[in-house]
Amino acid sequence: MRLTRFVLCTAAIVAGGSACGQGFTPEEAVKRMQLPPGFTAKIVACEPMIRQPVSIEFDNRGRLWVLQYLQYPNPAGLKAVKQDEYLRTIWDRVPEPPPKGPKGADRLTICYDPDENGRFRKSKDFVTGLNLASGFCIGNGGVYVVQPPYLLFYPDKNEDDVPDGDPEVLLSGFGMEDSHAYANSLQLGPDGWLYGAQGSTVTAKIANPANPKEVIEFQQGIWRYHPKTKRFELFAEGGGNIWGLDFDKHGQMIAGTNFGGVAMMHVVQGGYYVKNWTKHGALHNPHAYGFFEHVPYTGFKGGHVTCGGIIYQGGAYPKEYEDQYIAGNLLSNAIYWHKMEPNGSTFKAHFGGDLLVSNDTWFRPVDLTLGPDGSVYVADWYDKRAAHLDPIDNWDKTNGRVYKIEYQGTKPVPPFDLRTKTSAELVELLKHPNAWWRRQARQLLGERKVSSVRRNLRPLIENETGDVALEALWVWYSLLSWDYSFPAEHNKKWIDPYPNKVSTHPNEYVRAWEIRLRGRLNDDHDYLNEKSPIVLAYTLSAMKRINEYDDNNTGNSIDTLLDKMGVVNSINLNPTAKRDTFLPLMLWWTIEPLTRKDRLSPLRVVQSIKDHGVASNLIVRNATRIVTESEPENLDLLLDFTEKSGDSWMTKSMVEGIDQGINPSSLYGRIVRHKLISVYQKYPDLPAARRVLAKIGYGPALNALLEILINSKATKNDRQQAVDALRSICSPLTLARIKEQLPNVHGDEIVIGFL
Numbered sequence: 040m041r042l043t044r045f046v047l048c049t050a051a052i053v054a055g056g057s058a059c060g061q062g063f064t065p066e067e068a069v070k071r072m073q074l075p076p077g078f079t080a081k082i083v084a085c086e087p088m089i090r091q092p093v094s095i096e097f098d099n100r101g102r103l104w105v106l107q108y109l110q111y112p113n114p115a116g117l118k119a120v121k122q123d124e125y126l127r128t129i130w131d132r133v134p135e136p137p138p139k140g141p142k143g144a145d146r147l148t149i150c151y152d153p154d155e156n157g158r159f160r161k162s163k164d165f166v167t168g169l170n171l172a173s174g175f176c177i178g179n180g181g182v183y184v185v186q187p188p189y190l191l192f193y194p195d196k197n198e199d200d201v202p203d204g205d206p207e208v209l210l211s212g213f214g215m216e217d218s219h220a221y222a223n224s225l226q227l228g229p230d231g232w233l234y235g236a237q238g239s240t241v242t243a244k245i246a247n248p249a250n251p252k253e254v255i256e257f258q259q260g261i262w263r264y265h266p267k268t269k270r271f272e273l274f275a276e277g278g279g280n281i282w283g284l285d286f287d288k289h290g291q292m293i294a295g296t297n298f299g300g301v302a303m304m305h306v307v308q309g310g311y312y313v314k315n316w317t318k319h320g321a322l323h324n325p326h327a328y329g330f331f332e333h334v335p336y337t338g339f340k341g342g343h344v345t346c347g348g349i350i351y352q353g354g355a356y357p358k359e360y361e362d363q364y365i366a367g368n369l370l371s372n373a374i375y376w377h378k379m380e381p382n383g384s385t386f387k388a389h390f391g392g393d394l395l396v397s398n399d400t401w402f403r404p405v406d407l408t409l410g411p412d413g414s415v416y417v418a419d420w421y422d423k424r425a426a427h428l429d430p431i432d433n434w435d436k437t438n439g440r441v442y443k444i445e446y447q448g449t450k451p452v453p454p455f456d457l458r459t460k461t462s463a464e465l466v467e468l469l470k471h472p473n474a475w476w477r478r479q480a481r482q483l484l485g486e487r488k489v490s491s492v493r494r495n496l497r498p499l500i501e502n503e504t505g506d507v508a509l510e511a512l513w514v515w516y517s518l519l520s521w522d523y524s525f526p527a528e529h530n531k532k533w534i535d536p537y538p539n540k541v542s543t544h545p546n547e548y549v550r551a552w553e554i555r556l557r558g559r560l561n562d563d564h565d566y567l568n569e570k571s572p573i574v575l576a577y578t579l580s581a582m583k584r585i586n587e588y589d590d591n592n593t594g595n596s597i598d599t600l601l602d603k604m605g606v607v608n609s610i611n612l613n614p615t616a617k618r619d620t621f622l623p624l625m626l627w628w629t630i631e632p633l634t635r636k637d638r639l640s641p642l643r644v645v646q647s648i649k650d651h652g653v654a655s656n657l658i659v660r661n662a663t664r665i666v667t668e669s670e671p672e673n674l675d676l677l678l679d680f681t682e683k684s685g686d687s688w689m690t691k692s693m694v695e696g697i698d699q700g701i702n703p704s705s706l707y708g709r710i711v712r713h714k715l716i717s718v719y720q721k722y723p724d725l726p727a728a729r730r731v732l733a734k735i736g737y738g739p740a741l742n743a744l745l746e747i748l749i750n751s752k753a754t755k756n757d758r759q760q761a762v763d764a765l766r767s768i769c770s771p772l773t774l775a776r777i778k779e780q781l782p783n784v785h786g787d788e789i790v791i792g793f794l
Contacts, residue, residue, distance in 0.1 A: 115143040
């Protein structure tokens, strides 16, 4: 379920585009809409049947479920104690979960019985009294609802549209400070995990039910929960104020954003992403030493909030729309589509075109979903306000709409009930051109767990080369009763006999997902010559997860480390990895957990490789990590290792890392200072060595930096690096000495800037 971003911004809101009217009836609003030739917009639900729709999803009978966010913006029954400049609010207490907690106005409604035009004539509520419920997802014999601070599950095993009892509290601890950044966008992924997002101006602190001692804290990011093992994980950290996520046909995740000039994030497992650092704080791993940006984008149009997006996989639109990102642009009152292109292990994108221009400043497309007919359905919040820049609740809660964007020739889907299909018939639906049917079939097969269906899946996995092989692999995995990808479950038996040719499958996504699903590396895989950046990226993500588990539970022996670093080195030397946007940084994130208990072991292994590749970047970051721990004994060991390495490229890389991590205010002993001076004397022209010695107050190095600073013929980059190093020196006496030595500058901008 993709809950979208409708109130993301904290800056001034300017409604752009060609919107020139407001406050229309549903029928008038449709007439004003402009769409490309062949497309029409139709009303499928509106007030008074539904109001303030914030999330929509079709069930396996073709009924439309709508979450009405009527309680927004403040929770019922709580009092604000404190509020900061961003309207982040501290409440007087943590509410109890339903049904004991305060009852709000939100409700989850089922719309059914469509007329000949697809407009629903009847509706009924599945649950009422929700209190700022910000997302939902149907599956596993009930409905998941996120109502911060809780993730709830309302069981409905007999599917009579009445909860079987009180909801089960699956998770507790999602942030409540700002209701336009609540946890959202619930969706069952192809691997059976329940995925969701959280926005930027709240902080979650969630105790992992599978390991209550493990408390996971984060602001914006993508999280997931395993319905069988009850395990909670932070899938990726960072991003904008995220509302909206979807999976493409290969299981790659795309999420929305409120960053201007870009339209989406490509989210990889274990990734760290850009944040608004000043407002939202640093990444929770202080040793990430880098982050991914949004998908590079050209030709951006509209306001900065891109929300509720889906990767269109419906098969009913012209080919140019297939596998492209369609999303609401909240502030431009429009829906745009975005052309995505593979770029190594990730993507690049550019503006595709207008899909719907509303000409109505109240049109607020907050969520999109794919329907059984292959059309895109749009939840329209419909309000003149787009954000709560003030705490006054003057939102218009009398209206709200859901539209269908239909292409000419689209045939209505006759009434159906997928629950009546046999398992063999559901397997055949894995070949359907509309991803909606494939996803429903996958989910039902996973819930049934009929072991005999494996004989239908095996030939699809072994003999098909296209996307149906991947669909079948996902279902094969869903037949397990545990999460095999988690290292602690590796001793459990995989479903045998396992399909052949998976690790050597011609479809790179099948090879990649086998690594993700099995959670272990293939000992026979030739990572050095693997041509697919996708397979390499999934390998590194799986290794990072394994390494973090081993570090927390079993430790990393040198033999284990050598095995792991052997794989890292093969990827490091792979030409495909060297050219990729994501892989070099993912290499560091993979080995970083290995440095937590034995700081130098990865360096020793990398040294034995004796090949530069991107290894120098790994060494720089590892040395930085050692130094930033502010442990003199580790710095001493690092310097010993540096002197004995005998490789100038390695020494220079380590000095670069020391430069990036060393703290000028720390006190370093005589031996450490002597070793640092020894490195400087050995490499006097190495800028990093000069900066390191200057930072600890070594006179010759300080003088060398000063000479560079006042030398107008030196490169601007060298002079700026000298400025940065000198600024980091905290001693007032040292700074006074520096200023005394500077001559009259006569307009030199760099020196003036330093002074």
